[in-house]
Amino acid sequence: MKQERKMHFQEGRRAQQQLENGFKQLENSKRKFERDCREAEKAAQTAERLDQDINATKADVEKAKQQAHLRSHMAEESKNEYA
Secondary structure, three states: OOHHHHHHHHHHHHHHHHHHHHHHHHHHHHHHHHHHHHHHHHHHHHHHHHHHHHOOOOOHHHHHHHHHHHHHHHHHHHHHHHH
């Protein structure tokens, strides 16, 4: 009985540790998702602003649009990981 009790306590501790690790990973993926969404929104605003600016070069506008697309893709990947 003593060995069985000890074994169950160890299993319980292991399960508790796995649960805590899972919550930690969830919280990290949530923070990453939120950060990526903010960066994607900021990049989209920058691209839109440059697109409206008559003094911006075509290369700058294209670079900003590519950056916005990349950030949107990263945010989508983070969203899937968080989900």
